[in-house]
Amino acid sequence: MVETAALEFVGREMRARIVETSSRAGIPHLGSCLSCVDILVALYFSVMRIDPQQPRAAGRDRFILSKGHGAPALFQVLAKRGFYPESRLESYGEDGGVFAEHPPTPDHLEGIEAATGSLGHGLPIGLGMALAARIQNRDYNVYAVLSDGECNEGSVWESAMLAAAQNAGNLCVLIDFNKWQATGRTLEVMSLDPLADKWRAFGWNAVEIDGHDMNAILDALNKFPAKNGKPTAIVAHTVKGKGVSFMEDDNNWHYRIPTTEEVVKAKQELGVQA
Amino acid sequence: MRNAFAEELTRLAAEDPRVILLSGDIGNKLFDRFKAVDEKRFYNCGVAEANMMGVAAGLALSGLRPFVYSITPFITTRCFEQIRVDACYHHAPVVIVGTGSGLSYAELGPTHHSLEDMAILRTLPGMRVLAPCDSTELRLALRAVLQCDGPTYIRIGKKGEPAIHANPPAFIIGEVIVVRPGNDVALLVAGNMMAETLKAAELLAVQGISAEVISVHTVKPLDDSYLQAAALRFRLIVTIEEHGVIGGLGSAVAEWRARTNVVVPQLLFGTRDEFMHEVGSQSYARAKYGLTADNIAGRVLATVGRA
Numbered sequence: 001m002v003e004t005a006a007l008e009f010v011g012r013e014m015r016a017r018i019v020e021t022s023s024r025a026g027i028p029h030l031g032s033c034l035s036c037v038d039i040l041v042a043l044y045f046s047v048m049r050i051d052p053q054q055p056r057a058a059g060r061d062r063f064i065l066s067k068g069h070g071a072p073a074l075f076q077v078l079a080k081r082g083f084y085p086e087s088r089l090e091s092y093g094e095d096g097g098v099f100a101e102h103p104p105t106p107d108h109l110e111g112i113e114a115a116t117g118s119l120g121h122g123l124p125i126g127l128g129m130a131l132a133a134r135i136q137n138r139d140y141n142v143y144a145v146l147s148d149g150e151c152n153e154g155s156v157w158e159s160a161m162l163a164a165a166q167n168a169g170n171l172c173v174l175i176d177f178n179k180w181q182a183t184g185r186t187l188e189v190m191s192l193d194p195l196a197d198k199w200r201a202f203g204w205n206a207v208e209i210d211g212h213d214m215n216a217i218l219d220a221l222n223k224f225p226a227k228n229g230k231p232t233a234i235v236a237h238t239v240k241g242k243g244v245s246f247m248e249d250d251n252n253w254h255y256r257i258p259t260t261e262e263v264v265k266a267k268q269e270l271g272v273q274a
Numbered sequence: 275m276r277n278a279f280a281e282e283l284t285r286l287a288a289e290d291p292r293v294i295l296l297s298g299d300i301g302n303k304l305f306d307r308f309k310a311v312d313e314k315r316f317y318n319c320g321v322a323e324a325n326m327m328g329v330a331a332g333l334a335l336s337g338l339r340p341f342v343y344s345i346t347p348f349i350t351t352r353c354f355e356q357i358r359v360d361a362c363y364h365h366a367p368v369v370i371v372g373t374g375s376g377l378s379y380a381e382l383g384p385t386h387h388s389l390e391d392m393a394i395l396r397t398l399p400g401m402r403v404l405a406p407c408d409s410t411e412l413r414l415a416l417r418a419v420l421q422c423d424g425p426t427y428i429r430i431g432k433k434g435e436p437a438i439h440a441n442p443p444a445f446i447i448g449e450v451i452v453v454r455p456g457n458d459v460a461l462l463v464a465g466n467m468m469a470e471t472l473k474a475a476e477l478l479a480v481q482g483i484s485a486e487v488i489s490v491h492t493v494k495p496l497d498d499s500y501l502q503a504a505a506l507r508f509r510l511i512v513t514i515e516e517h518g519v520i521g522g523l524g525s526a527v528a529e530w531r532a533r534t535n536v537v538v539p540q541l542l543f544g545t546r547d548e549f550m551h552e553v554g555s556q557s558y559a560r561a562k563y564g565l566t567a568d569n570i571a572g573r574v575l576a577t578v579g580r581a
Contacts, residue, residue: 105363105364105365106335106364107365113335114331114332114335114360114364115359115363115364117359118355118359120324121328121356121359121360123328124324124325124326124327124328124329124331124332124356124360125328125329125331125332125335125360126332127325127328127329127332128328128329128330128331128332128333128334128335128336128340129332129333129335129336130332131317131329131332131333132332132333132336132337132338133336134314135294135314135315135333135338136336136337136338154324155322155324155325155328155356158320158322158324158325159322159325159328159329161320161322162317162319162320162322162325162329165320166317
């Protein structure tokens with residue numbers, strides 16, 4: 001188990017690189033990327049049973065970024081974890097490359113399990129993978145990160161009902177509950193609250209945590225898979241734009257691209273020279 | 275055809291541990307024997323087709339071979355984006371089987387008609403579109419598709435369709451089957467219009483017109499080499515399908531003609547650009563849209579006569 005402080009440092013490093021890449025390549029969704037970084041770091045650097053040298057190993061844990069617009073965060077984490085050289089990210093945003101706004105298909109980038117970007121798709125695909133483990137007598141787990149806005153999609157709840165009916169206990173959903181969707185507050189656009197209770201009502205184990213508290217994230221993930229055989233939903237309260245004071249909880253950063261000066265300021269705040 | 279589907283898939287499941295069946299809450303008792311082969315390879319995914327398609331893609335990406343089964347509009351138009359992104363974009367070997375296609379469920383009304391399914395699924399990159407003409411072709415198609423990568427859509431009827439093939443023909447995806455050889459006109463059929471078309475060929479024979487009747491069980495990819503030869507051999511190419519004339523076999527052949535600059539006239543039989551608002555049986559609906567042996571033979575005769 002890697003130390004919490006080390007994970008937190010990786011989180012700051014990832015944030016700096018995400019901000020820098022957004023500025024350099026003109027990639028939006030910065031706020032959405034920064035809110036899920038700690039969850040990704042916990043999964044990739046502590047929890048998941050994965051080997052970057054064998055990205056297609058049959059028994060590997062699966063990760064799906066159902067909120068595909070967080071791909072700029074995932075791309076940095078996969079590189080840092082060793083799925084491909086960090087130097088590959090220098091081509092970010094270039095024509096003909098693979099690094100842009102959403103994950104490509106698994107055939108086009110190591111470490112990717114599903115191409116997402118259209119919301120409400122990742123969880124059903126993840127459920128299929130979770131059921132496949134049972135059919136093929138494998139013991140891997142499937143993790144899917146959803147956005148709170150994504151929970152507007154009916155397919156999320158279709159999937160939630162089937163997962164519970166099938167006792168897909170090896171399926172874990174983490175909701176990056178940053179309280180914003182593209183054009184408004186998630187609690188106002190749709191009636192999202194009480195989110196954890198909704199998952200419970202759909203037959204899941206559900207916990208609420210501070211999605212930026214590394215110990216809390218690890219603690220929740222370590223209680224999965226649950227002994228009662230139900231799938232697990234971790235509702236992670238997060239802050240959009242977390243880690244950079246002038247981006248935090250400001251929904252303009254759903255689409256804004258930081259200037260060079262803003263990148264310098266963000267890095268100073270993060271205390272990272274990435 | 276749906277009984278043949280259940281039987282053949284059960285057989286395939288016994289032979290191949292990768293075969294999984296997902297059903298959208300239909301087929302009560304139809305799949306009891308499949309479940310007896312291996313209960314954990316059958317999933318009733320409920321009335322939730324979007325999720326079902328995503329689940330199928332997840333299974334396929336894990337090395338399994340899911341067959342997704344429901345009434346055609348619900349397993350095609352309803353969850354089109356899941357087919358596009360989850361199955362096609364990932365080039366996942368998901369097999370979608372739409373039952374009650376075309377006007378099979380005419381009496382249930384337009385919610386249950388499927389006259390656009392081939393049109394929309396044909397547009398998806400890498401998607402095969404199959405329309406077997408009888409249970410024998412369906413069984414062969416199911417077997418053949420297990421050897422293929424990537425997604426496939428198979429549109430089938432309901433039950434009680436006439437058997438066309440007395441013996442199993444050679445079946446290769448993408449290659450037509452000549453059901454009745456002929457010399458003057460080519461009647462290209464997609465799916466369950468085969469029996470009616472064979473009757474039309476009989477009527478034409480009486481008038482001295484020799485019609486070749488062809489099962490175009492694979493609407494995508496089209497059998498280019500057969501069409502190329504047919505364009506030279508026949509005075510007229512006719513497409514017949516229980517599907518709209520926009521986007522189905524007729525359109526596919528018209529696109530082929532435009533693409534290859536082949537000069538051969540084409541007659542299209544299919545449903546018009548409208549919903550059928552009145553109640554009616556399948557035969558009523560077919561008559562309404564000119565999908566009868568009499569009408570096909572009459573129009574072919576008139577066209578060839580004019581030529």
